[in-house]
Amino acid sequence: MKKIVVIAGVTASGKTKMGVALAHRFNGEIISADSVAVYRELNIGSAKPSMEEREGIIHHLIDVTSIEEPYHVAQFQKDARAAIAAIHAKGKLPIIVGGTGLYINALVNDYRFEEEVPDVKDSFEGIDDDTLYQMLQERDSEAAQSVHPNNRKRIVRTLNMLQDGKTKTEIHENQKNVALFDACIFFLQTDRVVLYERINKRVDMMMAQGLESEVSCLLHHNPKLFELQALQAIGYREFEPFFNHEISAEARDELIKRNTRRFAKRQITWFKHQTPSQWIDIQSSNAFETVSQRVTQFIQGPTES
Structure with missing residues (x-):
């Protein structure tokens, strides 16, 4: 089986930074496993990596569709497997980066939808x-x-x-946990108090970057915006009661933070029980070197048949 590396983790755990650093070190390209980053119009609330953050590394499956077109796990599976084949054809290492557990499981295993x-x-x-x-x-x-x-x-x-x-x-x-790739999977995590603090700061940063304006502009062009599947994502759906004058801006922000924290808990539970992985504490000073050493051993080791 072909080898791939997966950098998963909870929201705000530093997956993008880790993935980019590994891509530089191991001649890799990144495939995003994020169910919101696929939408071209959703930038700030999706925490989509900027061109600067990508540091010249090719990223696949970001900005591949419009919010007007539903994008589901079966489509991701097809697109991501095609990207893996293209990356391998170049002699490079596919690095999957994202926190959508079902996307990762469906990609790595023989899921049929x-x-x-x-x-x-x-x-x-x-x-x-x-x-x-x-x-x-x-x-x-x-x-x-x-x-x-x-x-x-x-x-x-x-x-x-x-x-x-x-x-x-x-x-x-149709959900078979039969691996199709030789995958080395890491899950980035840390103390829950620290994690929640990172999540809260990220939401504050999104607001400072203009998330409200982003959603307002989309709503101006489509009055039925919140009926779209894409806008059910955390960080966007909470704007519906705000624009309907049902909650204040402060209550909206707190709702986003709360829902994101809850989602992080579900991510931890999912990866603990559904996706066997190596857990890495992002607070460790040598987190990147630990991952890097294990990836080196993985690449140099025998390929699973």
Whole structure:
């Protein structure tokens, strides 16, 4: 199997910086595994790496579609595997960087998806995403493992399937944890107090960079903006009640911080149970050298057959 390196981690854990540094050292190119960075119009709230932050390293799967076009895990899987093949053809190392666990699992393993259903009846209107995902976990924790907590459409679809009497086997029959790549996976993390502080600072920085103006401009061009799948992402969906004059700017910012912290907790849980990886403490002074040494050993070691 071809070798790839994966730099995963919670929000605000420094994945971009780590990935770029590794790409410089190991002649690599980066494939973004971020479900929001794919959208051209979503820049600030997606924490998309700037051209300066990319430091000349080629990045794939950033700005590949419009918010008007839904982008799902099956499409990512197809695009990312094509990018991996192209990078390997150049004799370079593919480095996957992102925190969307389902994207990473679907890329590395033999996940097979049914055709995406364009319209799923949402019979849970009025229930927020966190509560909805908790309902799925309580009803069928095994089924919940194949669904990303932020993918409301698929959560609703899975709940509907369970209500229709589908079994766990039927839901999971196309989700096979058979590796297609020889992957060295790292998960960046640190003390939760430190992490939450980093998240709060990042949200403050996004506001200072003009996130409100970014969303306002998009809303000006599309009054139905918040009906789009892309705008259900944390950092964007919280603007709907703000622009509807239901909450203040301060309450909006706190809501984004809270939802981001909760998402970080779910990311930790996901990678702890769903994606075997080497955990790296980003507070360690030699975090990069530790990862670098392990990547060197990985590259020099035998390729899995």
